[in-house]
Amino acid sequence: MKTILLVDDHEDIRELMTLKLQRHGYAVVTATNGLEAILATAQSAPSLILMDVNMPELDGLEATMQIRAADPVNRIPVIALTAYALPGDESRAMAAGCDAFHPKPVDFEKLFRQISDLIEDADRNRIETASNSQGETEAT
Numbered sequence: 001m002k003t004i005l006l007v008d009d010h011e012d013i014r015e016l017m018t019l020k021l022q023r024h025g026y027a028v029v030t031a032t033n034g035l036e037a038i039l040a041t042a043q044s045a046p047s048l049i050l051m052d053v054n055m056p057e058l059d060g061l062e063a064t065m066q067i068r069a070a071d072p073v074n075r076i077p078v079i080a081l082t083a084y085a086l087p088g089d090e091s092r093a094m095a096a097g098c099d100a101f102h103p104k105p106v107d108f109e110k111l112f113r114q115i116s117d118l119i120e121d122a123d124r125n126r127i128e129t130a131s132n133s134q135g136e137t138e139a140t
Contacts, residue, residue, distance in 0.1 A: 003046045045076075079101070080098040
């Protein structure tokens with residue numbers, strides 16, 4: 001079962017999203033701000049992170065940059081979520097290291113496609129990287 005880290009400072013959103021994700025067969029770990037997200041990423045090694053952009057303590061984009069800096073090789077896919085989508089927000093999210101952008105209110109059909117596609121791509125990249133590493137080891 002794939003695990004998704006859901007990061008959002010609003011309890012009602014975390015509860016709704018958790019239920020929807022669990023119904024789609026995902027295990028869910030939650031965090032309420034960017035600082036908790038960094039810790040939860042290290043502890044739970046999720047398959048994907050759903051990261052709210054606007055949060056107290058540490059916003060989602062800064063948290064994403066710190067997660068990327070901590071482990072640039074093992075790229076966990078990150079989808080930025082925001083209720084306040086303004087022009088330029090998507091490009092700022094991508095520059096921070098997010099893999100996709102999704103405005104709120106959430107279009108769950110689209111979001112589940114994004115999740116599935118990103119997890120499949122990450123799994124494929126991990127397999128290719130492991131295969132390439134094994135080939136290099138055997139060649140030496």
